[in-house]
Amino acid sequence: MITQKLQQLRSIFNDMERALIAYSGGIDSTLVAKIAHDVLGDKSLAVTAESPSLMLEDLEAAKYQAEQIGLVHRIVHTHEMENPNYTSNPTNRCYFCKSELHDTLKPLAVAEGYPYIVDGLNADDLQDYRPGIQAAKERGVRSPLAEVGLSKLEVREMSKYLGLPWWDKPSQPCLSSRFPYGEPITVEKLSRVGQCERYLRQLGVRNLRVRSDGETARIELPPREIKDFVATVDLDSLVAAFQEYGFTYVTLDLEGYKSGKLNRVLEKTVKM
Numbered sequence: 001m002i003t004q005k006l007q008q009l010r011s012i013f014n015d016m017e018r019a020l021i022a023y024s025g026g027i028d029s030t031l032v033a034k035i036a037h038d039v040l041g042d043k044s045l046a047v048t049a050e051s052p053s054l055m056l057e058d059l060e061a062a063k064y065q066a067e068q069i070g071l072v073h074r075i076v077h078t079h080e081m082e083n084p085n086y087t088s089n090p091t092n093r094c095y096f097c098k099s100e101l102h103d104t105l106k107p108l109a110v111a112e113g114y115p116y117i118v119d120g121l122n123a124d125d126l127q128d129y130r131p132g133i134q135a136a137k138e139r140g141v142r143s144p145l146a147e148v149g150l151s152k153l154e155v156r157e158m159s160k161y162l163g164l165p166w167w168d169k170p171s172q173p174c175l176s177s178r179f180p181y182g183e184p185i186t187v188e189k190l191s192r193v194g195q196c197e198r199y200l201r202q203l204g205v206r207n208l209r210v211r212s213d214g215e216t217a218r219i220e221l222p223p224r225e226i227k228d229f230v231a232t233v234d235l236d237s238l239v240a241a242f243q244e245y246g247f248t249y250v251t252l253d254l255e256g257y258k259s260g261k262l263n264r265v266l267e268k269t270v271k272m
Contacts, residue, residue, distance in 0.1 A: 002158050006035070008148040013039040020114040021046045022105060022141070023073070024054075025062025027169045028152075029120030030069075031159050032144060036118070037071050045114060046071040049078045049101050052187045053174040055194045057201070065166060078104050081187060091131075091181045091266060097174070098132030102139040118142045124152045129263050170207040171259065178211050180262055192246040193217075199241050203233060209257055215248035223256030 013019060013036050021033045023046035036044035048062045059075075066073035078100045080086045086096040102117065109117050119136055121143035126133070136143070145155060159167035175190045175197075189212060196210040196217055209220040221229055230252070242250045 002154060002161055005148045005150055005154065006158055006161070009035050009144050009150075010039050012142075012144045012147065013044070016040070016116045016118075016142075018043045018114050019116045019118055020044075020105060020109045020112075022101065022117060022119040023048050023062065023066070023071070024120070025058055025065055026120060026172060027159055027164075027166060028122055028145060028155055030065055030164065030166060031155055031162070032118060032120045033066070033071055034069050034159075034162060034164060035144075037069060042072050044072065045112070046073045047105060047108065048073070048075050049104065050075050051078045051174075052081055052190045053097075053176045053185075055172075055175065055197065057198065058172055069164075076104055076108065081185075086176075087185050089176070089179055089181055089183055089185050093176065093181070093185075094130060094132035095135045097176070098135035099139075102136055102141055106139060116142055118144055121146045122152055122155050123149045128260060129266060177262070178209060180211075180213055181265060183212070183214065188246070195245040196242050196247070199238070199245075205229070207257060211253070211262070212247075216251060217242050217247040217249070218251045218253050220253045220257035220261070226252070226254065226256060 017040070019036050019040060021029065021036055021044060023029045023033045025048060033044070033046040037046075046066055048059065048066075050059055063073065063075075080097050080100040083096055083100065086093055086100070105117055109115075117140070119141055121133065121136070122145040126146055150158070156167050175193050176185050178193050179185055179189070193210050193212050197208060200208050200210070200219070205221065205225070207222050211218040211220060239250045
């Protein structure tokens, strides 16, 4: 099944002849960029958007991965933080983020002769609440992984099959996803969340979120790691560091990390 879908993906890019890849450095867009590069060579361009919602470490990881694969890679700057429709953090915030991204990529693609812009959307993403999908669709963006029905698990399987060392890399959505809808987003708030997640990464934690809820930082870890975390981490030092970064309170979510947890409020609204 994986080899069959891989051939389908290669055929898609072969038909495109030239393509610009919206490349964040996450496993999905990295797989897309890898296959595009294998098929099109320097007729594919991987573009990463730099903004306050992207951690510096993730930007550097995207650069490193691009270099290792041999991608033609470029960095652009997006300005979603200048749009109050984004910073007010409505339930469709991602729509304005992706609108800014693709409105930045489109002129670049046109100017340099790339008839297609593609992203890393996979088939599972279509089942989740993702307002950004509509923004991409309105701008004619292609999603090859979703087109061939590739699930998130299959993305990892195919990445491993192709020898990408990052096949098991944890998902790392933008830092704005750490805020409950309705809480305004600022550069300062993004920075303090990023500093807290950096602190935890340096402790060796791979899969994590630091949710920002007003003056409270809420740490989410995989449920199986919670007991060991509490038993081994210097909690006093952690709290002191988080407070230095700007939070007043620091809590640990006993339920553990679950992707899309902040969308539960939307489910409650629908039921009402």
